[in-house]
Amino acid sequence: MPSLGKSIDLYLMDGTATGRWQATLSNWNCIAYKIPRDDLRNCDDLPELHAPGVYFLFGRDDESNRQFVYVGEGDDVIKRLMQPHGFEKSDAFWVEAIVLVTPDNTLDKGKIKYFENRFHGIISEAKRYIVKNANTPTQSQLPKKTRDLLEEFIINTQLIMPALGHKALEPQPSHDTEGAKDDLLYFSRSHGKGGKATGKLEDDGFWVLKGSYIYPEPADYLPIGVKKARELHASIIDKNGILQEDISFGSPSYASSFVCGKNSNGLIEWKNADGVPLKEMTEDASPTGKEASSKAQIHLVSWDGVLVLRLASKKAIAHGYVAEDSFVVVKGSQMYPEVRTSCREWIRTQRKELIDTGVVNDYVFINDASFSSPSAAAACIVGGESNGQIMWVTEDGVKLKDL
Numbered sequence: 054m055p056s057l058g059k060s061i062d063l064y065l066m067d068g069t070a071t072g073r074w075q076a077t078l079s080n081w082n083c084i085a086y087k088i089p090r091d092d093l094r095n096c097d098d099l100p101e102l103h104a105p106g107v108y109f110l111f112g113r114d115d116e117s118n119r120q121f122v123y124v125g126e127g128d129d130v131i132k133r134l135m136q137p138h139g140f141e142k143s144d145a146f147w148v149e150a151i152v153l154v155t156p157d158n159t160l161d162k163g164k165i166k167y168f169e170n171r172f173h174g175i176i177s178e179a180k181r182y183i184v185k186n187a188n189t190p191t192q193s194q195l196p197k198k199t200r201d202l203l204e205e206f207i208i209n210t211q212l213i214m215p216a217l218g219h220k221a222l223e224p225q226p227s228h229d230t231e232g233a234k235d236d237l238l239y240f241s242r243s244h245g246k247g248g249k250a251t252g253k254l255e256d257d258g259f260w261v262l263k264g265s266y267i268y269p270e271p272a273d274y275l276p277i278g279v280k281k282a283r284e285l286h287a288s289i290i291d292k293n294g295i296l297q298e299d300i301s302f303g304s305p306s307y308a309s310s311f312v313c314g315k316n317s318n319g320l321i322e323w324k325n326a327d328g329v330p331l332k333e334m335t336e337d338a339s340p341t342g343k344e345a346s347s348k349a350q351i352h353l354v355s356w357d358g359v360l361v362l363r364l365a366s367k368k369a370i371a372h373g374y375v376a377e378d379s380f381v382v383v384k385g386s387q388m389y390p391e392v393r394t395s396c397r398e399w400i401r402t403q404r405k406e407l408i409d410t411g412v413v414n415d416y417v418f419i420n421d422a423s424f425s426s427p428s429a430a431a432a433c434i435v436g437g438e439s440n441g442q443i444m445w446v447t448e449d450g451v452k453l454k455d456l
Contacts, residue, residue, distance in 0.1 A: 061216050067092070071455065076217060081209045082159065086152040087217045088134075091443070093150070096131055105161060106130035106154035107168040110138065110147035111219060113442060113454070114183055114278075119258065119303040121183040122221050123147065124173045124190065126165040130154060140185035146428065146440035148454050151217055153210060163193040167203055172210070175222050181258075181301065182221045220256075225299065238323040238331060240309050242268070248313035250296075252323055254331070258301035259308045259319070265296045271314030276379075277425060279310045305331055362445040362453060364434060371418075371434050373445065375453075379423040380430045380441070386418045392436030400432050407433070427453055 059079050066073040073096070074087035088096055096102055108130055110123040123140055127133025130152055141147070153168070154160065170192035177184050195203070211222045240250045250265030267290050271283060282302070289297045302308040305319025320332035361383070364371040371386035392401060407413040412422050424430035427441025435444075442454035 059212065061213060063216065074217065076213055078209055078213050081206075082155050082157070083206065083209065084154055084156055085210075085213055085217065086150075086154075088150045088152065090146075090148050090150070093131075093134060097135075099131070101154055101156060101158075102131035102152065103129050104154050104158045105165050106152055107160075107165050107172065108134060108153070109151045109172070109219070109221065110134075110185075111149045111151070111182075111221075112147040113303070119183050119301070120181075121147075121185050122176055122219075123185040124169055124176065125186075126169045126190075128162065139187065146442065148440070148442055149218075151214070151219065163195055164199075164203060166191065166193040167195060167200070168207070171203075171207055172222070175207075175211075179222065179224050181223065181225055225301070235325075237262075238305075238325055240312055240319075240323050242313040242315075242317075242322070247315075248309075250309075250312040252305070252308055254305070255301070258303055259305045259323075260299050260301050261296065261308050261312060262299050263296055265312060267294045267296055267312055268314045269294050272316075274316070275310065275314060276307075276316075279307060282307070282311050283314075360447070362447060364431060365444050365446045365450075366435060369434060373427075373430055375427070376423065379425060380427045380445075382418055382422045382424065382430050382434070384418055384421050386434070388413055388416045388418070388434050389436045390416050396437045397432075400437065403429075403433050404436065 061079075062077045064075040066075055072089065073092050076085040076087065077083070078085075084101060086096070086102065105126070105128050107124070107126045110125070112121055113119070114121045123138060125133065125138070134150055134152070138147070169190040173184065173186055173190050176182060214220070214222050236253055238252045238254065240248065240252060242248045245266065246268075248266060248268040250267075251262045252265075253260045253262065267283075271280065275283075282300075286296075286300055289300070291297060302311060305323050306317055307319070309317035309319040309322050321330050323331040325331075325334065361372050361374050364373070364386075369387035369389055371382060371388075373380055373382040373386070375381075388404070388407075392404070404413075407418075407422060412418060412420050422430075424433065427445050428439060429441070431439035431441040431444040443452050445453040
């Protein structure tokens, strides 16, 4: 019997694709909401969200440059979303939530706890996103009949989630190194002795494939995000340095640095079978004229071809740009003279170091300064924790997270 089609209805609640979305699926007793963090308080007057529900918080981890997700539940789900979450820190702010509720409030505590556990397990197994939950959520003990009904709910969620912009519930793709070799990229450092890998660029990141050789002695100066990735994946690298599973990274450079254990420009060092660097391949594929994306309609200021962003603040004028493995605040930018009372010690220490080394004089950057992430740069400038994905914007006010 052929598969039956399904209809997904998407409602742009604010009349714009960057605002809140409401999504429903035919013959499914559920409403899914996609809510940007900035619009969270605009949802307080929606009675259906003051009910039991399960939610997903999405963002990008600045250290690893990978997407992350946190799975949670709440008896009053919108109220829970407005409360702090323990995983958030200077480099991990969620920027978008997807919330699942039922129009007749039929989800009780046992059901939402069941969903929280199952969704956490599916996402962890898929390995597409970093999972920010510190612990595995406990699963409710429910009758088989109830579990079967809830599993159908989960299948429908897997169907609707990509329509809302996330593939967290989809298994990672199979990367067949024997099949479509035209899509494969290759890395080799020191004739393979310093790392040798096969990779593939996908929509959700850059994949280093099973069978790659990971150089075992990383340099001390290796970016902290790459160091953490090596620690995280140590169990799937055998004693000979051979990777046992495919793993994804936020950029080609993070991937190549992971392989060789040193700084690496992945756009240059990843090459196809003909030896053409990834940089040249992507430049050749760049759209022009009418094929250019909607970003071409945004007024973007650039220096030497680099997109320059400004800090969305009335207290200081600051500009910066995203570099290969860092965020650079440019010469002439200003820093807040005072720090917040809640300012963390690492922010105070970094501000002091910039002043002591002469990079900042009279709260003005005398030289360009590199930071580990956009959030670290913003936090240092404003004197307190800051979400750089939101604070750094183009001259037209487009946030970094939306570029």
